[in-house]
Amino acid sequence: MTRADWLERHAFLQPLARLSARIEEAVDRLAPPPAAPPAFDDYRDEYLAGVPLLSSVRAPVDLEPAARTVVALVLRLAAEPLPEEIASKMRALAAELRDEREPAAAVAHWLRGESEFTTASPGLLRWLGWTVLVRSLRPVVAAFARWRDEERWLRSSCPTCGALPAMALLVEEEHGRTRFLSCGCCATRWRYRRGACPFCEKESHKLEVVSIEGEGGLRIDWCEGCRGYLKTSSGRGDQELLLADWTSLHLDVVAHDRGLERKAASLYEIDAGARADDAGARAD
Numbered sequence: 001m002t003r004a005d006w007l008e009r010h011a012f013l014q015p016l017a018r019l020s021a022r023i024e025e026a027v028d029r030l031a032p033p034p035a036a037p038p039a040f041d042d043y044r045d046e047y048l049a050g051v052p053l054l055s056s057v058r059a060p061v062d063l064e065p066a067a068r069t070v071v072a073l074v075l076r077l078a079a080e081p082l083p084e085e086i087a088s089k090m091r092a093l094a095a096e097l098r099d100e101r102e103p104a105a106a107v108a109h110w111l112r113g114e115s116e117f118t119t120a121s122p123g124l125l126r127w128l129g130w131t132v133l134v135r136s137l138r139p140v141v142a143a144f145a146r147w148r149d150e151e152r153w154l155r156s157s158c159p160t161c162g163a164l165p166a167m168a169l170l171v172e173e174e175h176g177r178t179r180f181l182s183c184g185c186c187a188t189r190w191r192y193r194r195g196a197c198p199f200c201e202k203e204s205h206k207l208e209v210v211s212i213e214g215e216g217g218l219r220i221d222w223c224e225g226c227r228g229y230l231k232t233s234s235g236r237g238d239q240e241l242l243l244a245d246w247t248s249l250h251l252d253v254v255a256h257d258r259g260l261e262r263k264a265a266s267l268y269e270i271d272a273g274a275r276a277d278d279a280g281a282r283a284d
Helices: 003-009 011-030 040-048 064-078 084-098 103-111 122-147 246-257
Strands: 165-173 176-183 189-192 207-211 218-223 229-233
Touching: 003 011, 011 064, 011 122, 011 246, 040 122, 064 084, 064 103, 064 122, 084 103, 084 122, 103 122, 165 189, 218 246, 229 246
Parallel strands: 165 229
Antiparallel strands: 165 176, 176 189, 207 218, 218 229
């Protein structure tokens, strides 16, 4: 299924898709510089201790060049005509960054969760920031995937940036299906225990499934213990599309209506008062 097909079937996502495409086009024009992979062997002890790569002291990844692109992106979009609600937030965010003595450093530390920088629009800055960082970090994420031993991680948080997973992917293998968690921030995927809740991490807590009719193999897995949920793809179809998070925001509405809790941060805020039938999803 193509992006166009998906949006035709889910017309309520089209405004977000248009805004997302506009942001992606602006990032293309700014061409964020690729980050250089660090010396992973220097990071080995931290990795084994559960320290995410971007928090490493021994093998630091320089995010400031990409953060300069984030600042440039905000300033550019603040000067462009956008839907008024977004436009006002963009202008306010641009003003906040102009008030910073070193805005790129502030953004880089904020995206790592290490900054005292505050903003009235954290969701917007998170969206713009990680849209740029995903591009910049691609060579790092790819090299890290080749280096790391998945059996040595098996943690619920992302090995690259430390975020909780936004989604999961089931992959058919010789002896059954393996579950990979997918980071909604840096786009890293990592292996995790099939039956365990990635939020409370208790094997004894049974995962329940909410099947979604006609949604390309997407479903909702949720934990009886903590009521956290994870949108999960069965591995069919275009995984780049289905694991993009924003393409399945209607599943978040279904989960919310069932009293479930999204544990991972979202780059795409939704109206908590929205109804599942407005979003066009039906749960079995």
